[in-house]
Amino acid sequence: MISNEVKQQLIRIVGEENYDDSKAGRLVYSYDATPQFQSLPDAVIAPRNTLEVSRVVKICNEHRIPIVPRGSGTNLCAGTCPVEGGIVLVFKHMNKILEIDEENLTVTVQPGVITLDLMNAVEAKGLFYPPDPSSMKISTIGGNINENSGGLRGLKYGVTRDYVMGLEVVLANGEIIRTGGKLAKDVAGYDLTRLFVGSEGTLGVITEATLKLIPMPETKKTMLALYEDLEAAARSVSKIIANKIIPATLEFLDQPTLEVVEAYAQIGLPTDVQAVLLIEQDGPKEVVERDMKKMAEICKKEQAVSVQLARSEEEAEALRTARRTALSALARLKPTTILEDATVPRSEIAKMVKAINKIAEKYNVKICTFGHAGDGNLHPTCPTDARDRDEMERVEKAFEEIFAKAIELGGTITGEHGVGAMKAPYLEWKLGEAGIAAMKAIKQALDPNNIMNPGKVFAKSTRKRVVVTR
Ligand SMILES: Cc1cc2nc3c(=O)[nH]c(=O)nc-3n(C[C@H](O)[C@H](O)[C@H](O)COP(=O)(O)OP(=O)(O)OC[C@H]3O[C@@H](n4cnc5c(N)ncnc54)[C@H](O)[C@@H]3O)c2cc1C
Numbered sequence: 001m002i003s004n005e006v007k008q009q010l011i012r013i014v015g016e017e018n019y020d021d022s023k024a025g026r027l028v029y030s031y032d033a034t035p036q037f038q039s040l041p042d043a044v045i046a047p048r049n050t051l052e053v054s055r056v057v058k059i060c061n062e063h064r065i066p067i068v069p070r071g072s073g074t075n076l077c078a079g080t081c082p083v084e085g086g087i088v089l090v091f092k093h094m095n096k097i098l099e100i101d102e103e104n105l106t107v108t109v110q111p112g113v114i115t116l117d118l119m120n121a122v123e124a125k126g127l128f129y130p131p132d133p134s135s136m137k138i139s140t141i142g143g144n145i146n147e148n149s150g151g152l153r154g155l156k157y158g159v160t161r162d163y164v165m166g167l168e169v170v171l172a173n174g175e176i177i178r179t180g181g182k183l184a185k186d187v188a189g190y191d192l193t194r195l196f197v198g199s200e201g202t203l204g205v206i207t208e209a210t211l212k213l214i215p216m217p218e219t220k221k222t223m224l225a226l227y228e229d230l231e232a233a234a235r236s237v238s239k240i241i242a243n244k245i246i247p248a249t250l251e252f253l254d255q256p257t258l259e260v261v262e263a264y265a266q267i268g269l270p271t272d273v274q275a276v277l278l279i280e281q282d283g284p285k286e287v288v289e290r291d292m293k294k295m296a297e298i299c300k301k302e303q304a305v306s307v308q309l310a311r312s313e314e315e316a317e318a319l320r321t322a323r324r325t326a327l328s329a330l331a332r333l334k335p336t337t338i339l340e341d342a343t344v345p346r347s348e349i350a351k352m353v354k355a356i357n358k359i360a361e362k363y364n365v366k367i368c369t370f371g372h373a374g375d376g377n378l379h380p381t382c383p384t385d386a387r388d389r390d391e392m393e394r395v396e397k398a399f400e401e402i403f404a405k406a407i408e409l410g411g412t413i414t415g416e417h418g419v420g421a422m423k424a425p426y427l428e429w430k431l432g433e434a435g436i437a438a439m440k441a442i443k444q445a446l447d448p449n450n451i452m453n454p455g456k457v458f459a460k461s462t463r464k465r466v467v468v469t470r
Contacts, residue, residue, distance in 0.1 A: 058174030071143030077420025113140025124269030148198035155374030234350030343415030
């Protein structure tokens, strides 16, 4: 609860219009894209600049009020659900691209900038910001940094982490620090920039970021390889990379996903094959042509029943968009959609997909799988209904087994979506007790009063996916 006195102090900082504790306002920020988590915050605050963030955080720290920084709330791990109440901090005023530096190849932004707006702004200058989560039309850079988000281009270009050069951060005590910067080389002290990337709002509030840009690739080509056999598709992935080709995109969709995506996108995707690989290469024209030819040969050799090159950029864009809409398409099937991102070494993809199908059968639930095959990052997705308790229990067990299998195969519980409140009970499976203790020591050092996004990353109990209401 926020006392009236504290409320007045906060209003004096951000202005009445940027402090909302109405029931409707709180309800809007009580949930995010994660099913089955909902909890009301005490207030929603929209600071206008870093100084205001710092002053708000200082007051919250003094009064032990939880702070949940929030971008667009598209995370899939209940990362912005205010499970312990407090303040949701939104960045609708802090959404400017501050500078595109063409000499140092950097862009400096505020956290509320929409990912696609940033991409478009730099592309207009012939520059390229590769991390492309499928949610890029709506996700923010602040959210991308805090989840260390990836996308279709992750295999060749890496994920958000690989592009964050410097940050401005408001620490839990309200102090403002700067980490890194525009320097390509800088080893002065601990790498705090990396520490804050992927920290899910639990260590501080990011108020500015300097990101690396690269020159825009000259050309790009796209193709689809169709398979009657899952393992043949997975083998193609390994063979392509073993042949020392790193494609810009190497995405996988299984048959049930294809069917749903085609019903949604209606672009003529085949629905009668077991799996599809969406393959892209970019770069100088000769390299792209050589790599595409070689990859097509590899796919055919590995029993692809058909390999089709996109005939135009429009056709290629339609294929990419169809892949990016996979989650939205699947979400049309049932009232509740649970999507996970179990990740395995790419050599284990076939085993993992087979295991997912077996587990789905065992628990009698529908699971469609798609994902970043080149990264081993799969998205088993279950269309279900939260009102059906019996089915939900089976879904829960199925995903638990999927996580266990991923770890058994040398993988992890999350490749890009983060831990949040949802996967906190499973983090120890991946890190072990000592690993959790090391992370907790960092949290304790930077946020001794546990005000930054409490209830995330570290599990309080072994409680699994449940609705949290306050
Ligand atoms: C349809 C769909 C497709 C998706 N596709 C992908 C995908 O391809 N790849 C992928 O990686 N993810 C994907 N996601 C997940 C999600 O979009 C990403 O995690 C994204 O980065 C979240 O951005 P956001 O602005 O919505 O952040 P939010 O969800 O609002 O927040 C995410 C985390 O960042 C923290 N945070 C936000 N801003 C700040 C800040 N300024 N300072 C400190 N902490 C902050 C929050 O507390 C939270 O922990 C998808 C989600 C959906 C719904």
